Amino acid sequence: MKLTPLAERFVLHFGEMGSRWGVNRTVGQIYALLYISAKPLNADEIGDVLEFSRSNVGIGLKELQAWRLVKLVHLPGDRRDYFEPPKDVWEIFRVLVEERRRREIEPTLSLLRDAMLEQPGSEEDRVAQAKMRQMYELIELTTGWLDEVQRLSPETVINLMRMGAKVQKLLDFADRLKFGRKDDGKGDLP
Missing domain, CATH: 1.10.287 (Helix Hairpins)
Incomplete structure (x- = not known):
């Protein structure tokens, strides 16, 4: 398996961001690879794609498991351990x-x-x-x-996030009602 240029940019970026988020570059790259992968990967596949040693991959996977960002899965007919992130x-x-x-x-x-x-x-x-x-x-x-x-459900959170500044306007309106102030139509309070 070889990364496409698009996938490689994503994986490299996650490695850089990992150090800003409190994990090392290797962990960030492993996570990014697993996240964009269409199927669970085993440690050998991860190491081959990212050109990391088996021990670095193992340490990175343990860290990701400790963070609960990847889980161990088994594929029928294969005794190796595979890893995948939550799907959602x-x-x-x-x-x-x-x-x-x-x-x-x-x-x-x-x-x-x-x-x-x-x-x-x-x-x-x-x-x-x-x-x-x-x-x-x-x-x-x-x-x-x-x-x-x-x-809240993800759908509700998405709707709440999309509301953005409308929430502030709603809160301002509620304050005007609460304190008996009137709006002059321009959005300014007297």
Whole structure:
């Protein structure tokens, strides 16, 4: 199997992006190859296409399995292990959000909760603790919103995303109704 120029650009780009997302280039390229592949691939096939050593492929696949971004599958009549990503892009997104939350957000929230429970020993600590509380509240609000969004169907999320600025207009309209202000037709409030 040889990559087409289009596929090669995609795989190379994912390798570059992987380092920005917290995984190494090899892992990013392996994932990209599996994502665009029409069928599950085994480690030898991955290594041949990407020209990676068997050990690098094995390490990369273990990392992707730890992230729950690839799963092990078996093909009838073949004893080798094959790998494939989730088929649904929304499932991939959901898994990424859950893993990022578990690895990055939860430890930060835990540290912030602990820090807020401490008695400030100085004015500097009081100021720092107040800022930590603001950060904690923002992260909690954001993760709560994300939890709500993840419970929605992909179709609903797509519609919500497509609404874009219309949501802001709806919220502005609701505020005008709530506070009894009238719209002069130009979108400006008196």
